[in-house]
Amino acid sequence: MRASELFCPTLREVPSEAEVVSHQLLVRAGFIRKTTAGVYTYLPLGFRVIKKIEEIVREEMNRAGAQELLMPIIQPAELWQKSGRWDIYGDEMFRLTDRHDRYFALGPTHEEIITAIVDGDVHSYRDLPLLLYQIQNKYRDEIRPRFGLMRGREFIMKDLYSFDTDEEGLEISYKKMYEAYTRIYDRLNLKYRVVEADPGAIGGNESHEFMVLANNGESQIVYCDNCDYSANVEKAPCMAEEMQETDEEIHDLEKIHTPGQKTIQDIAERFAIPRRRQVKTLIYWADGELVAVCLRGDRELNEIKLKNILKCNQLFMADEQLVKQSCGAGVGSLGPVGMDLKVYVDLEVPAMKNFTCGANEDDYHFMNVNMGRDFVPEGVVDIRNAVEGDQCPVCRQGCLKTARGIEVGHIFKLGTKYSQAMGATFLDKNGQEKPMVMGCYGIGISRTMAAAVEQNNDENGIIWPLSIAPYQVIIIPVNNRKTEQMDTAEFIYKELRKRGIETIIDDRDERAGVKFKDADLIGIPIKITVGPKSLQANQVEVKKRWEDKVEMLDISTITEKVIDIINS
């Protein structure tokens, strides 16, 4: 490609709306442009990267025995009503009507469609297992699209759906996908971790997320420094901290006046009681019932764990007014002692001696509270977020570390949830009708592009991994009015193209600095500079985007050298 003809509008300044580095660089380097909130146009270079990622995914899906198909984006409401998700999906689904006032959705995912298709045409165990996938735009009317491609309302996704006769079959399909995903992210050259995840609303039991590690990723993950355990914090179980049986004596309960002191921090400062010696109490609304949850003052509640424990559909923190009505005291003066609501305490609470908490009376707290003597909870449960330093729940030897990640892939065992709802059944060997056992496996293609940039950049711009770079090589004649430079550049350009190497020649009548800056910004992995100094020796300069080193090489060896780099 000739830079003079390439549509790649680079920007010198950082667009004001871009917050994270991947968004800034993709816009600045001329890969994407926003069309409206959460919806982007992929310019030529951006589209090339997308296609490269898609191709790697496609190859690995096919290698795993899957078949690609294409499903509609516009989907009729009836299908969604059949699965029961028309109502559940809520505002996140883009909905539209046709001229006859019939309802449709812009597909946020395709379980309904694929299950209906398979239901229609697969009836025998002989036709299973079946692995079908699609790569296409999906739509979710996100509450808050953000971070450019990271969380869009229109995004490109690969989704594969597996259909098996039984759990064992599902296990095999799941494993296949797990391995395929590992190969994919290895080939994409991204640093990632596979973590245990909460399946969430999609249903099913087992689930793994593929997280590209990045400092401003949206997900928090924990991993063990001793074994290979890792999980999303949402999921990571917490152990009750080794109870150091202190000889501490149990003191008498004491009520203290604490006017205006509403936070753990207030009490910590006023009475010199460390946060870990206090208990905080949160009131939650769970499908209509209010419950109180208690945990150590320095801990964070994990709402997903709580939701799973309470087995409720809707869960949110009660507002001030609701708290006041039901507890007789405001937020900040609550505690388990004398609490009318059901009280759930975190695993750590039973071990705490003589702790401090609210007295369920405004401006009063209790000191020297002890579980058992002063109150009896409804349950002792794991409801806190794991934090750095916690004991590993698997090997029990190591300590948990934390990291942030971008969720680029997610695989689920769905079981028979959708096949039952949609009536996707088959006849087994004995002529018995059974629901198919399903799994679904997603990869955010456009998000992966953002994740790659998030992980591979420096102060000058993007550093594409060779496997997904829009072009592998850029040739820069320092001064294209010097014919010997241009001729050499053109010669190398032809040679490389002959060998099938994707190459840009920067034939623009620009100063060298401009070309260098643009080349770095758009992140082409291999840069070949043709300048007067090296030309005298019949050489050109070769530099890898991810290294500082510049190599001087004979023009005659350049093609082989480039091929070496690409294959290494």
Place this chain on the structure above:
RNA sequence: CGGGGCGUAGCGCAGUUUGGGAGCGCGUCUGAUUUGGGAUCAGAAGGCCGCAGGUUCAAAUCCUGUCGCCCCGACCA
């Protein structure tokens, strides 16, 4: 939806407090000189100041409404 902020030239912004000339930098176009890390000089083009209504002799500026965008929270690949 709750909280915060912003809409002025393609991009980044000043001007709005205290009403009266629509400006700056980058980019774009023309010409000249330049040509190894975002050149210099000279000239030029480019604006429903988000939109609608109101106040006023006069509105980018004040008032009302509305639309859009960004950030923080709940949601998620």
